Amino acid sequence: MLSIDGVRFFFDVEADREVLKGISFDARSGELISILGPNGSGKTTLLRCISATLKPKIGGVYIDGASVHAMKSKDVAKRFAFVEQSSALGYDLSVMDVVMLGRLPHIKRFSLPSEEDNRAVERSLEVVGIDALGKRSFDELSGGEKQKVLIALAIAQSTKILLLDEPTAHLDIKAQIEVMELLRKLCNEGKIVLMATHSVSFASYFSDRILLLMDGEQIAFGPPEEVIKEELIRKTFGVGLSIAREMRKDGKKRGRVHVICGGGTGASLLEKLYDFEISAGVVNLFDSDHEKVVELGAEIAEEQPFVPISEEAFKKNMELIKKADFVIVTGFPVGYGNMRNIEAAIEACKMGKKVLMLGRCEDFTNGKAGIEELERKSSIFLREKELLSFLYSM
Amino acid sequence: MHLKSSTAFSIELLLLLLAFILSLLSGPSGPIGGQGYTADIIWDLRAPRAFLAVLVGGALALAGVIMQAIFRNPLVDPYILGTSSGSALFAAMVAPSPLEPFFAFIGGISATMAVYAIAWRERIETLLLVGLAVGTLLSALLSLLLFVRLSAFSSMLFWLFGGLSLATWQKSFFLVVVLVISVLLVFPFAMELDSLLLGEEKSQHLGVDVRKLRFFMLLVACMITSFSVSVAGIIGFVGLMVPHMCRRIVGPKHRVLVPFSVLAGGVFLLLADVAARMLLIPNELPIGIITSLCGAPFFIYLVWRQRNVKH
DSSP, rough: OOOEEEEEEOOEEEEEEEEEEEEEEOTTOOOOEEEEETSSHHHHHHHHHHTTSSSSSSEEEEETTEGGGGGGGGHHHHHHEEEEEEEEEEETHHHHHHHGGGTTTOOOTTSOOHHHHHHHHHHHHHHTTTTGTSSSSSSOOHHHHHHHHHHHHHHTTTTTTTEEEETTOOOOOOHHHHHHHHHHHHHHTTTTEEEEEOOOHHHHHSSSEEEETTTEEEEEEHHHHHSSSSHHHHHHHSHHHHHHHSSSSSSSOOOOEEEOTTTTHHHHHHHHHHHHHEEEEEEEETTTHHHHHHHOOOEEEEETTOOOOOOOOOOHHHHHHHHHEEEEEEOOOOOTTHEEEEEHHHHHHHOEEEEEEESOOOOOOOOTHHHHHHHHHHHEEHHHHHHHHHHHHO | OOOHHHHHHHHHHHHHHHHHHHHBBBBTTSBBSSSOOOHIIIIIHHHHHHHHHHHHHHHHHHHHHHHHHHHOOTTTTTTTTTHHHHHHHHHHHHHTTTHHHHHHHHHHHHHHHHHHHHTTEEEEEEEHHHHHHHHHHHHHHHHHHHTTTTHHHHHHHHEEEEOOOOOOOHHHHHHHHHHHHHHHHHGGHHHHHHHHHHHHHHHHHHOOOHEEEEEEHHHHHHHHHHHHHHHHHHOOOOHHHHHHHHHHOSSHHHHHHHHHHHHHHHHHHHHHHHHHHHTTTOOOOHHHHHHHHHHHHHHHHHHHHHHHHHH
């Protein structure tokens, strides 16, 4: 476990301006933690204090109880890998050579890289999905590829903890998503990932917990739903949540999504689709999904409470599906009353719409609803985050 | 694409051998360039001279590789940073004396540290300017010293433009020891030097103590430079050109670049020495004039290219 305990820091040339005013949090294995704040809020300084590049004036950083600042720099490098924010130049080093530098803390001074080192390099190229680039010159790569190489270097370092400073800056949206998915994957393997970012969207989609930072002050620390709140975001970024969250600068929506849901299975997802125009159906009145759709002001195909889906509601649903670019079916329980929703989704597949399923629908119709057929024709995502990152990558 | 190192080293060793033979055979008494050569001339005069050329070239190239790595810039070398001039001034103060190498070292390290102290926080351009200014100042002081002491014109030429005509087996032996030790000192740090290519911060995060590494490597670079100056005077630009061309051929990894540059420096200086002896035959040019004639335009080309890359 990594714990950051009351870290305060100022630069000696500016001793009256505290850059970090007492930061405390901890990170467990498998967690992705975002350090979120506007530019100049102290994110990079905090990462540097954690990686022992800077020494906190007060407070400390501990890995499993051992103080990082009492360790030799080589030992620190075996525990933390740092992906700096830089436009690194490789001076014609090959991708393989760059990644091999990650083995530096492990290679003894008078020996050559061992078989194990070579394997570690190959493995990290594979994990990142750039095995094909190995022989290329680092300098010739695109920004996204370079960032992946630097992450591969960090993975080759075989550390428990990964620190990243704005890992998605200067990348196009596709590369951003790929990098974030990769970080998620590394967490699933048990690493701790700490990432500095100023993107509210990314922090809220991908992190397990978020540290909100403003002028070196810890505003909040906790899971996204506790931290990404209107008043906290307004306080930190000086703009409202909806603006802060907007990933596209032009304010245009990314497309139209129709969500087939019910029984409260869609509410959480609907909330996170703010970059899309949304509609939903067929949802019964008084269902919590219905309330959420109304709250979001989206178009809806609705039905009276506790009544099977009528022909009229079904038609309205189909109209909304026709307008949408994507159709999402959340994993709601399917009974005789709402089985026409599955029928609608199958129709959507036949129309050539991209249909995504979030989780599996429980079948209470003895197979009559056609869930199996739908599962064959659509793409299934088990986690909300995976589905969202897919959507945002399209 | 870079050459495979086995291929590159094979070609290089062959070139070294050919250049060495060419050097043994060239001179006013022939067989290339005249007549009347004897075995004595070849073995007592030309052979030690050729050996010394290989060693001095290798030493200066190694110093260049180190300096370019630690300053992360291909425009620096021991001549440009004032190391060579400092060494020459201090060595000339006590010359002739067996303490020359020692004084050369003191002079070289003082000049380099002075330049570094003035400019280390500044941009690389400032470092180059300060280096050139300090180098010019020290060269002027050297000229003054030699002038006041009414030294022979030839000794003035030797210190200011280098020369291999005073080569002896003893000097070669001395320099071979220094060069081997230096390579052995640098080699274990090859990967650390590679990591500096990605930036000082990255190096630190990989567990490298950058300040210590810089200091230690600079010390080694000053040592080889000053010892080679004490036996062959100031020979400029070898450390600038050779590593640069070698990087093109075998790539930037120091494990390969260091030995390759040392050998390439040898080839280069052998050929430069042949040119110095043959161009105005039977008169001999100071070798530093040849290297500067190649090196200065090369330097300007590098500055020009760097600017074009940046914009």
